[in-house]
Amino acid sequence: MTDRQHASLNMFQTVFNLLDANKTKYAAMPDFVRIVNTFGEQLALIREKGFQRSTMIVQTVSSDKYAIENDMVNLASQIASILNAYAADTKNKELLVSTAVTKSSFYNLHDNVELDLGKRIYAEAKTHAEALKGYGVTEEMIESLGDTVAGYESVIAKPRDLINDRKSQTYHLAKLITMTKSTLREKVDKMMAIFKYSDAAFYYQYFNARNEINTAYRKRIDEDPVKAE
Numbered sequence: 001m002t003d004r005q006h007a008s009l010n011m012f013q014t015v016f017n018l019l020d021a022n023k024t025k026y027a028a029m030p031d032f033v034r035i036v037n038t039f040g041e042q043l044a045l046i047r048e049k050g051f052q053r054s055t056m057i058v059q060t061v062s063s064d065k066y067a068i069e070n071d072m073v074n075l076a077s078q079i080a081s082i083l084n085a086y087a088a089d090t091k092n093k094e095l096l097v098s099t100a101v102t103k104s105s106f107y108n109l110h111d112n113v114e115l116d117l118g119k120r121i122y123a124e125a126k127t128h129a130e131a132l133k134g135y136g137v138t139e140e141m142i143e144s145l146g147d148t149v150a151g152y153e154s155v156i157a158k159p160r161d162l163i164n165d166r167k168s169q170t171y172h173l174a175k176l177i178t179m180t181k182s183t184l185r186e187k188v189d190k191m192m193a194i195f196k197y198s199d200a201a202f203y204y205q206y207f208n209a210r211n212e213i214n215t216a217y218r219k220r221i222d223e224d225p226v227k228a229e
Contacts, residue, residue, distance in 0.1 A: 008177050012043045014209045015184065022202055025195070035187045041066045042180040046173070047107065065155045069114075072148040073106045076121045079145055082135050083124055090131075099124060111156040118149040184210065 019036050026032040044066055080101040087095035101121065106114050125132065125142045132142075189210065195203040 005173065005177055008181065009043075009046055011210065012039075012046065012180060012184075015188075015206065016040055016043050018205055018209050019188075025199060025202060029194075032191055035183065035191065037067065037070075039180065039183045039188060040070065042176065042183060044107070046176055046180065068148065068151045068155050072118050072145070072152045073103055073114075075141070075145045075148055076118045077101060077103045077106065079125050079132075079137060079141065080121045082132065082137050083121070083128065086128065086131060086135055095124065095128075115149070115153055115156060118145075118152065122146050122149050 016039065020040075023033075023036070026036070080099045083099040084096060084101075086092075087099055098120065101117065106117060109117065122142070122145050125137065125145060129137075129139060129142055133139075189207075192203055192206050195206075
């Protein structure tokens with residue numbers, strides 16, 4: 001990846017994290033949710049392949065896979081965090097180590113390893129289900145995690161040609177980044193207007209995140225007047 005591409009990826013990730021943390025604010029707006037999910041899928045593609053080589057071709061995957069994956073990761077990381085607190089509270093060192101999990105822990109893994117981690121969190125939650133009730137984890141939450149783990153296992157078990165059936169076109173990294181910028185500029189940026197007066201803090205946090213840039217890249221541009229032109 002070039003410095004400029006890294007700067008774009010940093011900005012994308014910051015924006016997505018903010019949107020994901022505030023998803024309850026637009027949960028009742030199905031088109032808003034759909035477009036944010038599209039942005040998240042594009043970011044996932046860049047993150048998955050971008051660090052492996054500077055120029056590459058990415059085969060897009062079914063949006064169903066990413067939707068199911070995100071459901072599993074969100075719930076597993078939430079329950080893992082509570083399990084970790086329970087482990088610290090009860091001085092269970094083994095459980096403390098095995099539940100030191102974040103969303104990034106999942107997304108940095110290959111599909112099958114990611115699935116194994118989801119299964120492990122589910123198994124730990126089942127084992128400690130009774131104790132976890134006092135920490136706010138219900139049986140329904142645990143079974144929902146089990147369902148999402150099973151759903152993700154079903155999706156990644158499909159033959160690769162079926163996974164890629166809906167979107168078989170390939171994209172170079174530069175084109176994918178451009179497409180992701182377009183999703184933000186032409187859609188999400190404009191939709192955020194709904195919050196300008198009703199939730200000004202969220203609105204300005206979003207555009208501050210949109211303006212974030214890699215300082216090392218910016219410094220090199222500023223110091224080189226030829227490149228700056």
